[in-house]
Amino acid sequence: MFVTCRIGRQSFASCLLLTICFPVWASAQQKAEEKPDAGIEAKRREVRMLDDLYKGAIVTITEHYVNDKDTIPAGTAFKKLFEAAEAKGWHKVRLLDATGNPYDSENVANDEFEKDAIKQLVAGKPWVESIENRKGTRHLRVLTPIPVVFEKCVMCHDNYADVPKGQAIGALSYLVPIDGPLVSEKAPASIRE
Numbered sequence: 001m002f003v004t005c006r007i008g009r010q011s012f013a014s015c016l017l018l019t020i021c022f023p024v025w026a027s028a029q030q031k032a033e034e035k036p037d038a039g040i041e042a043k044r045r046e047v048r049m050l051d052d053l054y055k056g057a058i059v060t061i062t063e064h065y066v067n068d069k070d071t072i073p074a075g076t077a078f079k080k081l082f083e084a085a086e087a088k089g090w091h092k093v094r095l096l097d098a099t100g101n102p103y104d105s106e107n108v109a110n111d112e113f114e115k116d117a118i119k120q121l122v123a124g125k126p127w128v129e130s131i132e133n134r135k136g137t138r139h140l141r142v143l144t145p146i147p148v149v150f151e152k153c154v155m156c157h158d159n160y161a162d163v164p165k166g167q168a169i170g171a172l173s174y175l176v177p178i179d180g181p182l183v184s185e186k187a188p189a190s191i192r193e
């Protein structure tokens with residue numbers, strides 16, 4: 001570069017400019033790469049909101065309306081709501097057990113991501129996520145913990161009585177499309193890319 005710079009005043013000036021500008025440009029490029037993916041960030045925010053709304057509603061309904069074992073539990077009602085949201089293509093939510101003793105055998109982790117995430121939630125993690133590509137659409141998957149909120153939960157789930165306070169006894173498992181339509185079912189391993 002020193003040799004080129006001796007050629008003339010003009011080349012010296014451009015050379016100087018390059019020497020100053022290149023590192024600035026390069027560091028801007030690096031910053032752009034480090035910048036979080038806006039699409040994923042927006043979906044994380046969406047899941048945080050859904051999680052607060054769904055759990056808040058389940059707890060409020062249980063507190064005010066579910067007074068004995070014969071009442072329809074909020075969990076059952078919300079599974080209907082989750083089905084409706086999925087049918088509309090918004091997202092898919094599953095209510096899962098984390099104790100190994102579910103009320104309904106359908107409510108269990110059924111793939112590697114959910115099984116591993118449940119272990120992490122029981123160990124105290126508040127959020128476990130992964131990005132999954134389904135038929136060309138990226139999806140955000142998140143599991144969040146459900147602790148025993150109050151004594152009323154134990155009225156129907158007597159196995160919760162032995163769980164240490166604050167430990168997850170269940171989870172909500174979210175699947176939210178990021179940049180295309182919701183693909184609820186995972187392709188069989190044999191045809192997955």
Ligand code: HEC
Binds near residue numbers: 062071
């Ligand atoms: C009136 C009885 C009743 C009460 C009260 C109740 N549940 Fe449930 N819960 C159920 C039933 C029944 C299911 C199965 C629902 C289904 O799959 O349709 C269930 C399912 C669940 C599941 C999914 C795993 C499983 O066991 O199938 C979790 C987690 C859960 N309940 C947590 C709670 C929490 C936390 C509370 C307190 C806020 C609570 N429940 C209060 C009856 C109850």
